[in-house]
Amino acid sequence: MELSDELLEQIGAYLSGKLSAEEKDRFDDRLAIDPLLQQEVAIQRELKQGLSFLAQKDRFKQLHADLDKRGLLNEIQSGTSEPNRTDLPIPDTKLAPFPERPQTLQRSFRYGWASWAMAASVVLVLGIGWVLYRNQTQKQDELAKNERIFNDFFTVEIKSAPPLADDPDRVAASPDNGQTKADSARLHALVERLQRVNPQPVIGELTALSASNPGHWSASAQWYLALAYLKNNQQTEAEIRLQKISQLNGHPYQQEARRLLNQLRSSVPDRP
Template sequence: MAIELTEQLLAQIDAYLQGKLTLIESEAFEKRLQQEPDLQEEVRLQQQLFDTLGAEKWHSIQRTKNKERLAELKSKLRSKEYQELSENIRNAETVYFNEQSSSKSFKKYYRYFAIAGMIVLFCGIYFSQLNTSYSSYYESNVDWSTLTSFAEKGELNTFSKGELAFKKEDYKTAAEQFSMVETSYELYAHSLLRLGASYDKLDENDKAIAAFQKLASVDDSYEASKGYWYEALLHLKNDDKEKAIIALKKSAELKDNFKYREAKVLLRKLE
């Protein structure tokens, strides 16, 4: 049975590899390693990657939201192709050293660099993918500063209060105001868009998605299509590709929809 890589266990593995555990903690962890082959394998992979990339870069990768790609990378390291590549390099290394009269110390360092080079060569593409998560699509497509202003001078109602708060970057107050706009109000659809934007700014992603889903159900088809588009982008912010694709397909159904072409392009990239 595969082990569950909790945050606590990952922190323990990290501390073990860096020699930060106490003697008692280290002995207890090593005893567990002897009893759990899956944990041994995980520690071996962590050590391999830690040694090759260095502490700082490996820690940044561990913190990535894209757990799916991190799991894919580790799967590649366990794969038959990787193991065969590793074996071929070791065989080539043996032949090379048999033909040379170099010192033992040189052999030692050459071996280290050969293995490190192999890992970097094999994993480089995967690490570059890890560092570019789906949230990058969200970041390149969302710009709330372009929202049209509907506020008129001297007018003070719930919607205008929300707009004013949003402009002042008081997103909590903005969300409170926009959430109180009545469904009968002529700018109700626009209030839902701004409600979602406010929650997005507050990093309350689930509430933002709920607001955009509500926007997608309004009678005005063009305004509704904005709901699908921004819902998709919030799913990408959460690195949830599958839900993003579902929303994007709805966004790309009609040519008159908001961001129709962009939705089609994004779909091709994700599918």
């Protein structure tokens, strides 16, 4: 699954409750069928909670420093002691100096806070670092897996167009006309490019061809579009198209789509 800026914004808006009801329903539907998206949302939630904790800690530290600077901590500590009474006679008794406990407590509190803050910061930084490292490792493993599966299913030999059939469920057959020949030549060229170059520019052209006149070549373009998404490490987009192909009777790559979809879902790594 590719972490595009758009997807990261959607995850952030989802976790912040900024999506509309309709957008949230769509995101929940996608989240329910996409284990990798579930992992990413969980990771982003952990990071969000960690950053929130840091912000709360900084605010508390600033508040403590402000109270200390204004001398209010001493007032808080001594607020429960009785005020001096000047209207009462002072007994002629030598009093021992009262131990300066409040100051000792104040210093101990400062040292305790500093130690706690430092320890908490170290633990939090290590935790965030581990999450980021694990996330990066999972992405590298996913990229290698998708590349291997792509190579297993990709072939430059496109299936030939079947003869016309009366089956109303069949989407593969199409009339042999000029547009059909043009679509065939276009798809063969795109498949050659998909084998050799970065899949990103090919994805746009395959998308357009797959949405053109219904027939064998547009249906075949749907299959190669799913493979292009897989090669580009956009597994979620690939699975969406494979799911549609696998449910479409008569599609020239229906069986291949089912096998590929099963392999992708069975190879999803478990979270440690």
